[in-house]
Amino acid sequence: MDIADPEAGQQASAANTNQSATELPGNGSDRYRINSTLGAGGMGIVYLADDLKLHRQVAIKKLRDDVASQNARERIQQEARLLAQLNHPNIVALHDVLGGEESDSGDIALVMEYIEGTTLRAWMRERSPSLQQKLGLLMQICKGLSEAHNLGIIHRDLKSDNILIAENSKGEAVAKITDFGIAKSQQLDEQTLTAENQLAGTITAMSPEQILGKTLDARSDLFSLGTIAYELLCGSRPFEKHEGGALAMANRITSEPHTPPQQAWAEIPEPLAVLLDKLLAKDPARRPQSALIVYQGFALLHKQGLEADSEDYTATLTDLFTQQKVKSRRRWQRVLTGIAATVVLSAGGYWSWKEITRLEPQYIAVMPVEINGEIRGEENAKALTRTMVRQALMNSVSQLKASALVSFTPKEGQDFEAQLQALQNRGVTGALHARLECAQTRCNIDLQLISPLDQLVKQQANITFLTNKQQEAQYRTTNEAIELFSPSYRHAELRLTAMSNSDYSSYLDILGRMENKALEVNDLNDLILLSSRYPRNSYIYQGAVDVAARLFVLNGHEDHLQSALRLINQAEDYDIPTHLSARLKLFIFGLGNYPEKYHKLIAELEKTDFPVAELLSERSRHFYREGDYQAGLKYANEASELNPSVDNFYLKALNEISSGSYDDARSTLNRITSKAPNHWSSYAALGVIELESGNLTAAESAISAIPPNLRSWRTSSNLGVIYFLQGKYKAALNTYQKVHSTTPESALVTSQIAETQLALGNIIEAKKSYTDVLNLTNEKDDLESQQLHILALANLGNTSKAISLAHKLVQKYPEDTYIKYSAAQAYALAEEWHSVNYYVEQLLNQGMSAEWFNLPAFQRLCTQPKISIDLKAAICS
Structure with a gap:
C-alpha cells in the first residue's frame, strides 16, 4: 500500500x-x-x-x-x-x-x-525497539521476500514506507510487505512496467542496477532490504541526502560507497556490519544469493542475542563469526547453543551465512612515492623519506583483514595512468599512492586509495610532519593509510614503539638498500640487533623478514630463513599481533623447506579471513615443492581466476614447466612478460624451458635479459648449464664455481660441478664433489635433495641403492622431468640399457633436448645393440 x-x-x-x-x-x-x-x-x-x-x-x-x-x-x-x-x-x-x-x-x-498499524518508518520514529526486536522484524521481511522470489516476483520498490507493522494477539510486532504496484514478475513482459519510459520506484530504495536500467533479479530487492536494515539498525540512511536532488542521490547510489555501518553505529556487532556491507554491494554478484540466506543469518544472530547477556552480546557474536579465541567457558557454551540453533534452520544455512559475512579479499599495491621540493638534512634525506613513506604504506596492508600486499615496481618511464592499468592487469583491487610536498623542514603527504579498475580515488587523507620527526611520521602514515579502508577490514590500531634517532636511521638505511637491490649479509644481523633493543616494534620484524627472504633468494642460505623464524617466535613473546606473525611465518615457510609447518599453517589460515586466492597460491606452491604438479596447477589456476595477478600466473607456469607442458608454460610466461616487462622470474623460467628444449641461444638470451645483480644463484647456475650443453665445459665450470663461492652448501651447484668435471675427464675431482653432494643431501627428504642423492650414489658406484631410490621416486612422481632424468643416469651407470632406453625416449618425446645426453654414461648407450633407431639418431650424432 x-x-x-x-x-x-x-x-x-x-x-x-x-x-x-x-x-x-x-x-x-x-x-x-x-x-x-x-x-x-x-x-x-x-x-x-x-x-x-x-x-x-x-x-x-x-x-x-x-x-x-x-x-x-x-x-x-x-x-x-x-x-x-x-x-x-x-x-x-x-x-x-x-x-x-x-x-x-x-x-x-x-x-x-x-493492517491496523503503521509503516516501518513511522514505527522506527515512535518506538525504541531492542536489537532482538529489530532483527525479528528483518527476519519476517526476509521470509516474505523469499516467498515472492520463489514465485519469480521482484518487488522493485521495497522501502520502509512499504512495510506495515501491526501487532498480533501476543502484542508482538508483525511485518507485512505491501505495494507490489511496480513489482516485476520474471514471467511477465517488461513492457507493462515501463510503457511510459519512466523510472518506476523510489530512488532511495533502488539498487544501482535498477537506477542504471539493467536487468534485475531477486538480488535487487536484497539491496533495498539492505537500506531498510541499515536504517533500522543504525538509525540513519546508508546514503544521506545532499543538495542536488534525485539525480545526485542516484549518482551516490551507483558510484559512491555507502556510509560504513560502524560510522553510524560505533558498537555494531561485526557480523551485522559485514552483512550490511554485503547487502549494499554495488555488484549484485557480491550480495547474498537469496533472501533465505539473509534470513538464516538474522535468525542466528537473533537466537544468539536472546541467550546472551547484554554486555557479552557483541563479543559473543564476534567470537562465533570471526573465530577469535573465546575468553570464557560460559560464553563458549552460549556460542555452541547458537551453532546448534542453525541446525534447525538448515544444515547449509550456517555455512551460507559464514560465507556471506566473509570479507571480500583485497589485493593492495603501493605505488611509487612522489616527492616534490627539497628536504633539509643528509645528502640522501629525500631517499630516506621516500623509503619511510613506502614502508609505512606496505606495513599498513599487514594491519588489514582479508588483504594481501602485491609487489609492484613500474616500468621505467611509465606514466601514472599506465601504472594503474598495469595494476589492474595484475588483479590489484586497491592502490595506495602518496604525494609529498616538502619545504626544507616540513612535508605534507597527500594519501590516496585508488581503484585501478575505474582509476577513481576512493578515499584520501592528508598529513603534515616535520622532517626531523620521521619515525612519528611513519607511524602516523601507517595508521592514516589503514583509515582509508572500510572499518570492517581494520585490525586494532598499530602502536608506536620508538627507536633512537640513530637506530631509526640505520633501520631506514637497510630498507633503502633492500629496495635498491644492494643488501649485505650484515644488514640482517643489524636488524636482529635492533629487534633485541626494541622487541615490541613490529616494523623491525617485518623489515627483517623481508631482508632475510631477499638474501635467501640471492644466495640460497637456509640460515637466513632460520634467523627470520627465530625472530618471529621472539615477536610472539612480546605480544606482536598474531595475524602479523602468521603472515610472516607463511612467507618464510613458503620460501624454505618446511612442508609440515607450511601445510598446518595454511589449514589454520583457511579458517580465518585470509584472502582465498592467496591461500590457493600457497597451496599451489606447496604441491609444486612436493612434486604433485597437477595439483599445483589446479590450485594455481583457481588462484589466478580469483586474482589474475602476475604471481599467480607465474605459479601456473612453474607447474606447467615441471610437468613437461612446455608450450603451455611458454604461453603463460609470454602473457606475463607482455604485461609486466620487468618480471625477471618469468625470464628465468623461460630460460629453463628453452634450456630443456635445447634452444640454447634462446635460453641464454632470456637469462641475459635479467640484470646480473638481480639473478638468483639458481638462474646463474642455469647459465652454466647452457655452457655445459654447448660443450663449453671450462666456461660452465667457471660459472658454477662462482655461484658455489656464494652458495657453498648448495647440493645442486656441487652436483653440477661434479658433472662438469666428469665431462672434462677429471674423475678424481668429480668423485670428491659427488661425495660432498652425498653428505649435503643425506637424510634430507625434499625432492631435489633426493634426486641429487640418486646421482651421487650412482656416480660413486652404489648403483643398486640409487636404482632402488629412483624407482620409488618415479612411482611417486611419474611426471617429474628431473626425477626421470636422474633415474636414466642411474640405470646408465648400472648398465641396465633397456631401462635407460625407456626413460631417454620419454624425456625426448616430452621435449628435452638431445644435448642433455652428452654425458659419458649416456653416450655408452650408443654402443649397445638394442638401442632403438630413433634414439640412436637423436643422441648419438
Whole structure:
C-alpha cells in the first residue's frame, strides 16, 4: 500500500470528503462501504472500508481519477495478478479484485487485508525497539521476500514506507510487505512496467542496477532490504541526502560507497556490519544469493542475542563469526547453543551465512612515492623519506583483514595512468599512492586509495610532519593509510614503539638498500640487533623478514630463513599481533623447506579471513615443492581466476614447466612478460624451458635479459648449464664455481660441478664433489635433495641403492622431468640399457633436448645393440 506521501494523502482527502459517495468498480459499492481515506500516493488512493458480507474491515486501493491512464491500469492489474499468487503471513493479502474486465470504464480496485498499524518508518520514529526486536522484524521481511522470489516476483520498490507493522494477539510486532504496484514478475513482459519510459520506484530504495536500467533479479530487492536494515539498525540512511536532488542521490547510489555501518553505529556487532556491507554491494554478484540466506543469518544472530547477556552480546557474536579465541567457558557454551540453533534452520544455512559475512579479499599495491621540493638534512634525506613513506604504506596492508600486499615496481618511464592499468592487469583491487610536498623542514603527504579498475580515488587523507620527526611520521602514515579502508577490514590500531634517532636511521638505511637491490649479509644481523633493543616494534620484524627472504633468494642460505623464524617466535613473546606473525611465518615457510609447518599453517589460515586466492597460491606452491604438479596447477589456476595477478600466473607456469607442458608454460610466461616487462622470474623460467628444449641461444638470451645483480644463484647456475650443453665445459665450470663461492652448501651447484668435471675427464675431482653432494643431501627428504642423492650414489658406484631410490621416486612422481632424468643416469651407470632406453625416449618425446645426453654414461648407450633407431639418431650424432 502506497501511503508514503502525506501531502498526497491530504489532497486525496480533500478531493474525496464524501467517501461514502465514491463509486467502486463493478459491484463493489454493493458489498463494500468506504469509511475513510487511509492514505495516497502519486497513482492511487487507499480507503478503509467495511466488508458487509464477511463483517470485517478491509483496505481498498483504487486509482485516482486524474491519473487513470492505460499504463496505470496495467500496473494495478499486474499488482492484482502478483498478489493473487502470494499467500504468506508477512505479505499483505489480496481478498478481492473489483472491476477490470467486468467494468465498462475499465477501472479496477484491489480489496486487501486491512493492517491496523503503521509503516516501518513511522514505527522506527515512535518506538525504541531492542536489537532482538529489530532483527525479528528483518527476519519476517526476509521470509516474505523469499516467498515472492520463489514465485519469480521482484518487488522493485521495497522501502520502509512499504512495510506495515501491526501487532498480533501476543502484542508482538508483525511485518507485512505491501505495494507490489511496480513489482516485476520474471514471467511477465517488461513492457507493462515501463510503457511510459519512466523510472518506476523510489530512488532511495533502488539498487544501482535498477537506477542504471539493467536487468534485475531477486538480488535487487536484497539491496533495498539492505537500506531498510541499515536504517533500522543504525538509525540513519546508508546514503544521506545532499543538495542536488534525485539525480545526485542516484549518482551516490551507483558510484559512491555507502556510509560504513560502524560510522553510524560505533558498537555494531561485526557480523551485522559485514552483512550490511554485503547487502549494499554495488555488484549484485557480491550480495547474498537469496533472501533465505539473509534470513538464516538474522535468525542466528537473533537466537544468539536472546541467550546472551547484554554486555557479552557483541563479543559473543564476534567470537562465533570471526573465530577469535573465546575468553570464557560460559560464553563458549552460549556460542555452541547458537551453532546448534542453525541446525534447525538448515544444515547449509550456517555455512551460507559464514560465507556471506566473509570479507571480500583485497589485493593492495603501493605505488611509487612522489616527492616534490627539497628536504633539509643528509645528502640522501629525500631517499630516506621516500623509503619511510613506502614502508609505512606496505606495513599498513599487514594491519588489514582479508588483504594481501602485491609487489609492484613500474616500468621505467611509465606514466601514472599506465601504472594503474598495469595494476589492474595484475588483479590489484586497491592502490595506495602518496604525494609529498616538502619545504626544507616540513612535508605534507597527500594519501590516496585508488581503484585501478575505474582509476577513481576512493578515499584520501592528508598529513603534515616535520622532517626531523620521521619515525612519528611513519607511524602516523601507517595508521592514516589503514583509515582509508572500510572499518570492517581494520585490525586494532598499530602502536608506536620508538627507536633512537640513530637506530631509526640505520633501520631506514637497510630498507633503502633492500629496495635498491644492494643488501649485505650484515644488514640482517643489524636488524636482529635492533629487534633485541626494541622487541615490541613490529616494523623491525617485518623489515627483517623481508631482508632475510631477499638474501635467501640471492644466495640460497637456509640460515637466513632460520634467523627470520627465530625472530618471529621472539615477536610472539612480546605480544606482536598474531595475524602479523602468521603472515610472516607463511612467507618464510613458503620460501624454505618446511612442508609440515607450511601445510598446518595454511589449514589454520583457511579458517580465518585470509584472502582465498592467496591461500590457493600457497597451496599451489606447496604441491609444486612436493612434486604433485597437477595439483599445483589446479590450485594455481583457481588462484589466478580469483586474482589474475602476475604471481599467480607465474605459479601456473612453474607447474606447467615441471610437468613437461612446455608450450603451455611458454604461453603463460609470454602473457606475463607482455604485461609486466620487468618480471625477471618469468625470464628465468623461460630460460629453463628453452634450456630443456635445447634452444640454447634462446635460453641464454632470456637469462641475459635479467640484470646480473638481480639473478638468483639458481638462474646463474642455469647459465652454466647452457655452457655445459654447448660443450663449453671450462666456461660452465667457471660459472658454477662462482655461484658455489656464494652458495657453498648448495647440493645442486656441487652436483653440477661434479658433472662438469666428469665431462672434462677429471674423475678424481668429480668423485670428491659427488661425495660432498652425498653428505649435503643425506637424510634430507625434499625432492631435489633426493634426486641429487640418486646421482651421487650412482656416480660413486652404489648403483643398486640409487636404482632402488629412483624407482620409488618415479612411482611417486611419474611426471617429474628431473626425477626421470636422474633415474636414466642411474640405470646408465648400472648398465641396465633397456631401462635407460625407456626413460631417454620419454624425456625426448616430452621435449628435452638431445644435448642433455652428452654425458659419458649416456653416450655408452650408443654402443649397445638394442638401442632403438630413433634414439640412436637423436643422441648419438
